[in-house]
Amino acid sequence: MSMWWKDKSSDTWHEAIDRITRDRVMRQLVSAVGPCGLSPRKDYFVVLVQSILNQQVSIKAAEAMFLKLRSHMPGKRITPTGVYELITRGDEPTIRSCGLSRQKQSYLLDLSQRFINGSIQPRRFSQMNDDALIEHLTQIKGIGRWTVEMVLMFALNRPDVWPVDDLGLRHSAMLHYGLDRDDYEAMNRLGDRFRPYRTVAAWYLWRGRHLAGKSVRSSG
Numbered sequence: 001m002s003m004w005w006k007d008k009s010s011d012t013w014h015e016a017i018d019r020i021t022r023d024r025v026m027r028q029l030v031s032a033v034g035p036c037g038l039s040p041r042k043d044y045f046v047v048l049v050q051s052i053l054n055q056q057v058s059i060k061a062a063e064a065m066f067l068k069l070r071s072h073m074p075g076k077r078i079t080p081t082g083v084y085e086l087i088t089r090g091d092e093p094t095i096r097s098c099g100l101s102r103q104k105q106s107y108l109l110d111l112s113q114r115f116i117n118g119s120i121q122p123r124r125f126s127q128m129n130d131d132a133l134i135e136h137l138t139q140i141k142g143i144g145r146w147t148v149e150m151v152l153m154f155a156l157n158r159p160d161v162w163p164v165d166d167l168g169l170r171h172s173a174m175l176h177y178g179l180d181r182d183d184y185e186a187m188n189r190l191g192d193r194f195r196p197y198r199t200v201a202a203w204y205l206w207r208g209r210h211l212a213g214k215s216v217r218s219s220g
Contacts (some may be wrong), residue, residue: 013038016159016197023193025176029208036200037207041155044122045115046078046141051147052107054058065099072098080115083108107142114140125151130158138217153199162191172205 011020021027041047049069054062063203066078073082087109095105114120116217120140121177125133133156149163162170164187173190174181194201 012157013197013200016200019197020194020201022051022203026194026204029176029204029211032211033204036156036203038154038200038203040157042122043113044125044151044155045080047151048111048137048143048147048157049078049083049108051150052104052111052142054143055104055147056196059098065104068098069100081110084112084116087112103142107140110141125156130161142143153202158199160196160198162194162202163190164188164191166202166206168206168209169202172209175209 017030017036021030047048051063053065053069054099057065059190069083070076070078070087070088072086073079088103094146100108111120113121119135124136128136132154133152134145137143137148138145146163146165149161152158152161164184170181170187173179173187177190179186179190181202191198191201
């Protein structure tokens with residue numbers, strides 16, 4: 001879950017914490033990490049831009065691209081129109097200075113066009129169930145299931161998302177639970193322990209990766 005947007009303090013996850021801490025490893029993680037920082041966002045376009053920038057680069061590189069891109073936006077606000085104008089009418093040195101590959105430019109252009117022409121309707125996101133939103137957003141170039149899962153978790157705060165394709169989540173499960181990182185069936189069985197609050201469990205696993213040496217492994 002290698003996203004780099006900032007968590008905020010939230011007091012809305014008490015029931016979820018009570019549920020997932022029936023597991024002793026998760027109980028230790030929650031104690032070590034502290035309150036869950038998941039809180040809703042409505043700037044869906046920005047979240048999707050961040051997701052595209054984050055693909056196949058380090059967190060640090062993605063953040064640098066985001067800050068540079070934002071610096072070229074009117075009012076330093078990333079908007080569909082601003083991104084569209086930069087990609088279609090900006091000079092090459094300016095676009096290149098943002099670190100955008102041709103592929104990322106193509107993805108950002110398609111994303112911005114869809115927001116502008118209304119084929120993607122962010123006002124409908126909160127009304128869609130998880131599967132419907134995944135289907136809706138994966139029509140965008142460069143947006144796959146994992147990216148939409150990040151939107152579901154970090155923007156919409158859907159409580160029961162378990163992104164098994166996320167390398168950070170699988171790595172943390174390997175460290176804390178002794179799972180084979182490539183064993184998707186075991187990952188899904190682990191997630192089943194935390195239904196219907198897999199989102200919160202995933203967040204704690206992601207945030208607790210550096211605590212693996214202090215964790216105890218659960219046998220069941």
